[in-house]
Amino acid sequence: MTGINEDYDVLIIGAGPAGSFAAERLARGGARVALYDGRPEGEAKACGGGVTSKALKAWPFLLEAGGRAVTEVEMVSPAGECVRLKLAEPFAIYSRCAFDSYMRERAERAGASVFDVRVNASGQKDDEGRWVVRSRGGMSWRGRVLVAADGANSATAKRLAGPLSNSDMEVAFGYRTPLNEAQDAPTVIAFLPGWAGYAWAFPRLDHISFGIATAQDTFEHKALDQMLWDFMVGYYREREREAASSSRGGLSLEGVGGVEERLRASAERYAARIPGLAPETFDSRRAAGNDWALLGDAAGFADPVTGEGIYYALRSAELFAESYLAGEVKSYERRWREDFGGELRRASKMRRRFYGRFWGGPFTDRMIKLARAHAGIRRTLRELVAGDQGYLDLKRTLARRALNPF
Numbered sequence: 001m002t003g004i005n006e007d008y009d010v011l012i013i014g015a016g017p018a019g020s021f022a023a024e025r026l027a028r029g030g031a032r033v034a035l036y037d038g039r040p041e042g043e044a045k046a047c048g049g050g051v052t053s054k055a056l057k058a059w060p061f062l063l064e065a066g067g068r069a070v071t072e073v074e075m076v077s078p079a080g081e082c083v084r085l086k087l088a089e090p091f092a093i094y095s096r097c098a099f100d101s102y103m104r105e106r107a108e109r110a111g112a113s114v115f116d117v118r119v120n121a122s123g124q125k126d127d128e129g130r131w132v133v134r135s136r137g138g139m140s141w142r143g144r145v146l147v148a149a150d151g152a153n154s155a156t157a158k159r160l161a162g163p164l165s166n167s168d169m170e171v172a173f174g175y176r177t178p179l180n181e182a183q184d185a186p187t188v189i190a191f192l193p194g195w196a197g198y199a200w201a202f203p204r205l206d207h208i209s210f211g212i213a214t215a216q217d218t219f220e221h222k223a224l225d226q227m228l229w230d231f232m233v234g235y236y237r238e239r240e241r242e243a244a245s246s247s248r249g250g251l252s253l254e255g256v257g258g259v260e261e262r263l264r265a266s267a268e269r270y271a272a273r274i275p276g277l278a279p280e281t282f283d284s285r286r287a288a289g290n291d292w293a294l295l296g297d298a299a300g301f302a303d304p305v306t307g308e309g310i311y312y313a314l315r316s317a318e319l320f321a322e323s324y325l326a327g328e329v330k331s332y333e334r335r336w337r338e339d340f341g342g343e344l345r346r347a348s349k350m351r352r353r354f355y356g357r358f359w360g361g362p363f364t365d366r367m368i369k370l371a372r373a374h375a376g377i378r379r380t381l382r383e384l385v386a387g388d389q390g391y392l393d394l395k396r397t398l399a400r401r402a403l404n405p406f
């Protein structure tokens with residue numbers, strides 16, 4: 001099929017959280033919106049799927065997307081010490097297939113036209129100055145405003161705002177392993193010995209997402225993969241030990257052989273990049289022009305310490321929609337900088353210190369050691385997991401609460 005489709009006000013490439021939420025807000029405001037995504041049905045975006053309580057408070061409707069509520073998190077230090085944090089406000093872990101479909105359906109219900117197709121925006125405009133987007137099958141669409149919401153490897157953002165270097169990127173990889181719905185499995189965040197980054201175990205409704213996130217320019221696959229396997233095998237062994245010493249069902253793997261053998265037979269691997277912009281890149285890279293904008297990962301909006309990107313994908317979509325509906329696309333640049341740009345830039349500056357040293361040892365070792373002894377430090381960590389504790393004053397707050405826990 002070839003030909004030009006009808007005209008739109010806004011063409012959005014990518015229907016992840018950023019693209020779908022922008023489409024929904026714009027369509028509700030009366031804009032004619034086309035939203036494109038070429039991901040095959042049932043194929044999930046590689047992601048831990050963790051959504052902080054800060055995000056759940058900002059957009060309570062997300063609770064309808066069917067996540068698993070997390071009320072307790074285990075944090076493990078590089079030295080192997082562990083602290084259990086009971087969260088005052090739960091966060092949620094979603095299957096990305098379910099989350100993305102839910103957001104896309106909301107956009108469609110609001111009136112956006114959704115196309116299941118991979119498109120290419122070569123930066124070309126027609127004679128009337130409208131952007132032209134094309135599919136491989138020969139279809140093309142025209143629109144006044146072009147939005148790149150096509151993720152961390154965004155080809156559209158590269159054309160509109162220039163490429164990102166390896167030092168602006170994190171790498172995350174991991175495995176999905178089986179989990180029976182009735183099984184109880186803890187949520188774990190483990191800081192890595194000798195690496196800037198962490199490993200996680202995020203149980204979802206029907207599987208566990210294990211992963212490691214670290215900087216792309218120091219990434220060493222073999223060593224990190226071994227570290228992740230040790231973490232996964234240790235996690236399952238601990239659950240089998242717990243099950244053997246209690247009457248609860250516990251978490252077990254089907255099959256024959258040892259834990260590692262059974263895990264290797266069932267684990268599905270995934271890998272992807274997460275933006276983690278350097279402070280200078282935050283200063284120099286633009287996310288909006290007169291008739292274009294970048295949202296979410298395509299703009300580089302993820303927390304450089306934790307890799308959290310879903311909150312920023314949704315918030316950037318909301319700010320862009322407000323700018324467009326106010327008739328000032330370009331004001332989105334000022335809005336994102338004022339709203340969360342400063343905090344992300346500070347996180348980027350803090351990154352080295354967070355994974356560096358504090359009071360004579362790795363900061364994360366010290367933080368967890370102190371948390372085991374002090375209720376005040378546990379409170380700060382709970383707020384960090386909730387998304388309510390910023391980085392700017394993290395060390396100061398930790399030091400103050402260590403000296404005066406209440």
Ligand SMILES: Cc1cc2nc3c(=O)[nH]c(=O)nc-3n(C[C@H](O)[C@H](O)[C@H](O)COP(=O)(O)OP(=O)(O)OC[C@H]3O[C@@H](n4cnc5c(N)ncnc54)[C@H](O)[C@@H]3O)c2cc1C
Pocket residue numbers: 013014015016017018019036037038039045046047048049050051117118119120149150151152172173174211271272273274295296297298301302307308309310311313
């Ligand atoms: C392993 C891993 C774990 C993570 N864990 C977490 C976590 O626990 N919590 C958290 O908050 N964040 C996490 N993140 C980050 C989070 O996944 C991203 O920040 C978030 O998905 C960004 O949303 P987005 O809408 O900007 O982009 P995406 O979710 O990447 O969506 C982009 C969409 O664009 C589509 N697309 C791309 N190119 C085209 C094209 N040419 N035509 C049409 N469609 C196209 C893709 O198919 C995709 O659906 C993690 C990331 C990784 C890699």
